[in-house]
Amino acid sequence: MTRVLATRIASLVFVLWLVTIIAFVLIRLAPGDPSAVMLGSDAAPAAVAEFRARYGLDRPIVVQYLAWLGHVVRGDLGHSIYLGRPVATAILERLPVSLTLTLSAFVIAIVLGVTLGLMAAYWHDTWIDRSVSAVAALGLSLPSFWLGICLIYLLAVRWPLLPSGGFVEPWRDPLSALRHLLLPAFALGYLQSGLIARMTRASMLDALRGDFVRTARSKGVGELYVVVKHAFRNALIPVLTVSGIALAVLFGGAVVIETVFTLPGVGRLLVNAVVRRDYPVVQGTLLLVAAWYVVVNIAVDVLYTVSDPRVRLRAS
Amino acid sequence: MAVAAGALRWRGLGSAANLALVGIALLIGFIVVGPHVYSPSPTLVSAGARLQPPSWEHPLGTDQLGREVLARVMAGGRQSLRVAGLTMALTVIAGSLLGLLAGAVRPLDNVLMRISDAFLALPAVILAIALMAVREPSEGNVVLALVVVYTPRVARVVRGKALLIREMPYVEAAHALGARLTRVVRRHILPNATPELIVQGTFIFGYAILDEATLSFLGVGPPPPAPSWGNMLAEARYLIRDAFWISFFPGLLIGLAVLGANILGDGIRDRFDPRKGE
Numbered sequence: 001m002t003r004v005l006a007t008r009i010a011s012l013v014f015v016l017w018l019v020t021i022i023a024f025v026l027i028r029l030a031p032g033d034p035s036a037v038m039l040g041s042d043a044a045p046a047a048v049a050e051f052r053a054r055y056g057l058d059r060p061i062v063v064q065y066l067a068w069l070g071h072v073v074r075g076d077l078g079h080s081i082y083l084g085r086p087v088a089t090a091i092l093e094r095l096p097v098s099l100t101l102t103l104s105a106f107v108i109a110i111v112l113g114v115t116l117g118l119m120a121a122y123w124h125d126t127w128i129d130r131s132v133s134a135v136a137a138l139g140l141s142l143p144s145f146w147l148g149i150c151l152i153y154l155l156a157v158r159w160p161l162l163p164s165g166g167f168v169e170p171w172r173d174p175l176s177a178l179r180h181l182l183l184p185a186f187a188l189g190y191l192q193s194g195l196i197a198r199m200t201r202a203s204m205l206d207a208l209r210g211d212f213v214r215t216a217r218s219k220g221v222g223e224l225y226v227v228v229k230h231a232f233r234n235a236l237i238p239v240l241t242v243s244g245i246a247l248a249v250l251f252g253g254a255v256v257i258e259t260v261f262t263l264p265g266v267g268r269l270l271v272n273a274v275v276r277r278d279y280p281v282v283q284g285t286l287l288l289v290a291a292w293y294v295v296v297n298i299a300v301d302v303l304y305t306v307s308d309p310r311v312r313l314r315a316s
Numbered sequence: 317m318a319v320a321a322g323a324l325r326w327r328g329l330g331s332a333a334n335l336a337l338v339g340i341a342l343l344i345g346f347i348v349v350g351p352h353v354y355s356p357s358p359t360l361v362s363a364g365a366r367l368q369p370p371s372w373e374h375p376l377g378t379d380q381l382g383r384e385v386l387a388r389v390m391a392g393g394r395q396s397l398r399v400a401g402l403t404m405a406l407t408v409i410a411g412s413l414l415g416l417l418a419g420a421v422r423p424l425d426n427v428l429m430r431i432s433d434a435f436l437a438l439p440a441v442i443l444a445i446a447l448m449a450v451r452e453p454s455e456g457n458v459v460l461a462l463v464v465v466y467t468p469r470v471a472r473v474v475r476g477k478a479l480l481i482r483e484m485p486y487v488e489a490a491h492a493l494g495a496r497l498t499r500v501v502r503r504h505i506l507p508n509a510t511p512e513l514i515v516q517g518t519f520i521f522g523y524a525i526l527d528e529a530t531l532s533f534l535g536v537g538p539p540p541p542a543p544s545w546g547n548m549l550a551e552a553r554y555l556i557r558d559a560f561w562i563s564f565f566p567g568l569l570i571g572l573a574v575l576g577a578n579i580l581g582d583g584i585r586d587r588f589d590p591r592k593g594e
Contacts, residue, residue: 252439
């Protein structure tokens, strides 16, 4: 098992390395030289030469990449051109906001998605099933930022129950933090709950038809116990997979939601960096997002084996 | 092209998907024919009619510069659908070519698939935003960014299909009869991959509408004053308190268009799913 996991981790680290190439090449796609964008097109030649020397742009491209990669491996993501500080520091400062948002949205997505999916499968082909399908389809189609705007209008403007934006650290004031998080986390989480609900429903439909469910029922096991303990336990693997994807995607979706609710997270950092052409920050954020994807994937792999002992036998 | 012909012959897609098809047709009609019926300019500033709520005179209200929201929604829709349509077409073409290449040439397969792994490690929106960092915000560059983002996804699907069909006895027979690789691709692999390509294309159409709106909303899409659903939402965001209708309608249309594309995609997929009976 450890060997299987080690191979998986190795291949994911390989993916991360490929992403460093994408992130590096990306900057090379910029029209002209980064110095032209950063100093302006009418900069003095001496200033351009100085800039190119400072950022190592006068060296061969492979050397530049390796030098950059060497720094990245040591946790040095370079210096933000606009903020004038290390990229890693800027990201780490904003990471708690994005992580709090992503994880709260994830909790909402899971609770909503699994509950709806279980209901739809249990009451298969009834109005409940059809309503869940409609809710799920909407979740996959509505723009999260529009949902956020509508929620702000309804619950912060029309009936002022919740704040329309801003971030409060949960460890400072848990109640206020919860009130601030509720709308953005819902706007973000609802979208992914659709996917989770669909997968839960499909997987549960298979499981509920299983012989072991009939056996459990004929033994006189309680209905709730049958559904949760017998059927859902066996329907878990596809739900885990899609939840892992959701967690990875949510981190990306946070970018937009942070803009709507003016949350000072990594997403705001990325969008501002793109507008300001602050390339080191863009590169650093890309790597962070890819690293998040890798970590989530490893976690899902581990959870597979925890949730289903048969996976151990299959893996090779 | 026997299979593809079957794909195009009308046999119904299920009630939801048929409804979605009608909905998309209506939406395109609204956007294309609409401006001929309702003629005010989407960019005409009218200082006397700022922030008017929906009424007979201003069907969907006016924005902070007195521009007609209805006219802007129609013009914005044309841009959104143009971006989505172009993205869909170019992605399907590029994805098919790369997928067939990977499926046909073994040594290339590994390289191409590893590259696509790296692209798939980044959420589509993030990658598109990052690509816009190095390009001017324009319609063409948004299409380019979205094509780069989605091509690996299509290529994987086509490659999987190609590897599968390549091993089929009838392909072996074709080879034995002396058919060239190009003929096998054209006569066997491509027609068999067509249903899947149509499904993928439909979904990408929907994603592209959503992504274009997201990019515009974040200020890295096609720039104003030309309206797009996304940049209308971006401008209207600060006016939620006074004029919610400016945000409401473009977002609603994005949702409807994407919903239509998603349901249609599901319908087409079910239609070709061998596990579901005729």
